[in-house]
Amino acid sequence: MADLLSNYSSKLEAVPPSHCLPLHERPVDPVEIVNTIPVIDLGKAKGDERPAVVQQLMKAFEEYGFFQIINHGVPEKLMEEAMKVYKEFFSLPAEEKERYAKDAANNTATGAAKMYSSSAKHYDSEEHRYWRDVLEHSANLDGKDRETWPDKPSRYREVIGEYSDELRRVSKVILGMVAEGLGLEPGFFDKGLGQRMLVNHYPACPDPSLTLGVGGHCDPNLITIIQQEVYGLQILKDDKWIGVEPKPNAFVVNSGLPITVISNGKLASVAHRVVTNTTHSRTSIGTFICPENIVEPAKALVGPGNPPQFKSFNWGIDFMPHYLSKKSVYHAALEPFKIDA
Ligand code: OGA
Ligand code: NI
Numbered sequence: 001m002a003d004l005l006s007n008y009s010s011k012l013e014a015v016p017p018s019h020c021l022p023l024h025e026r027p028v029d030p031v032e033i034v035n036t037i038p039v040i041d042l043g044k045a046k047g048d049e050r051p052a053v054v055q056q057l058m059k060a061f062e063e064y065g066f067f068q069i070i071n072h073g074v075p076e077k078l079m080e081e082a083m084k085v086y087k088e089f090f091s092l093p094a095e096e097k098e099r100y101a102k103d104a105a106n107n108t109a110t111g112a113a114k115m116y117s118s119s120a121k122h123y124d125s126e127e128h129r130y131w132r133d134v135l136e137h138s139a140n141l142d143g144k145d146r147e148t149w150p151d152k153p154s155r156y157r158e159v160i161g162e163y164s165d166e167l168r169r170v171s172k173v174i175l176g177m178v179a180e181g182l183g184l185e186p187g188f189f190d191k192g193l194g195q196r197m198l199v200n201h202y203p204a205c206p207d208p209s210l211t212l213g214v215g216g217h218c219d220p221n222l223i224t225i226i227q228q229e230v231y232g233l234q235i236l237k238d239d240k241w242i243g244v245e246p247k248p249n250a251f252v253v254n255s256g257l258p259i260t261v262i263s264n265g266k267l268a269s270v271a272h273r274v275v276t277n278t279t280h281s282r283t284s285i286g287t288f289i290c291p292e293n294i295v296e297p298a299k300a301l302v303g304p305g306n307p308p309q310f311k312s313f314n315w316g317i318d319f320m321p322h323y324l325s326k327k328s329v330y331h332a333a334l335e336p337f338k339i340d341a
Contacts, residue, residue: 043071065270
């Protein structure tokens with residue numbers, strides 16, 4: 001049994017000891033929910049205003065590592081359907097979800113659908129777990145992996161197939177703008193990228209002050225696009241946690257650690273975490289765009305006076321095992337790949 005949280009949390013009146021975080025990890029300080037996270041209007045990314053929108057996006061990545069996008073072209077109906085499908089998925093009977101269950105400890109980045117509870121990834125000890133279940137699988141361009149996706153709810157493959165195609169399109173728009181903002185050739189990010197769906201389900205929690213949906217971390221992939229409707233996401237800005245106010249029909253976009261490497265240190269990857277609440281479960285649909293091979297500072301960004309800050313590494317072979325091995329809290333996963341000045 002994988003011990004999925006969503007199978008038993010509704011029956012709990014108290015946070016079990018397994019999910020009570022050590023004192024220093026608990027989210028006890030008050031956190032302000034802000035609406036200052038930049039909002040980028042992708043509808044303006046095509047016309048005369050493009051250069052200004054690209055600048056806005058780069059500034060957002062530099063200052064916050066996060067922004068929200070509107071007018072992204074993903075139909076509202078599809079966003080609603082995808083959210084419904086995932087909520088239904090997480091409320092399926094335990095036996096159904098068990099088909100995909102994996103121990104967090106055996107968690108590797110293979111394609112086939114898998115589920116796990118909480119995450120030991122960013123943690124010192126298996127004894128303390130986060131307040132979330134995750135469903136994760138690849139979403140390959142050729143669509144061949146779709147037969148490994150969940151087949152319940154019955155419209156899962158159809159809805160999520162369409163959704164992941166749309167999100168791939170959006171990710172290309174964003175990465176095209178990142179390439180332009182960094183002064184790289186337009187197709188810089190077009191090759192060698194993988195896509196994963198990583199969907200978090202954070203049940204309502206009897207005592208949110210004792211636990212976290214997921215602890216502070218930086219994402220290991222290039223960019224993440226999150227669909228959310230319930231508050232819970234917080235980001236670390238100037239050493240202070242701030243809450244991201246959900247915006248209807250918008251997506252949250254953030255940069256992961258490889259973007260810092262490719263931009264040779266120009267673009268931050270910002271730590272974030274998720275808090276729980278007593279009344280609402282929260283489902284967040286993550287589209288993770290991942291490098292497939294080599295990650296290194298873009299050649300166009302290094303030269304005399306601009307030495308590379310990072311070594312070249314293979315994302316799947318060199319980086320991911322280190323990232324998953326933990327002890328790699330926040331930006332530490334990049335440490336072994338840094339070149340000392
Ligand atoms: C993640 C993550 C944020 C959220 O899955 O890496 O940070 O809002 N999720 O659920
Ligand atoms: Ni994350």
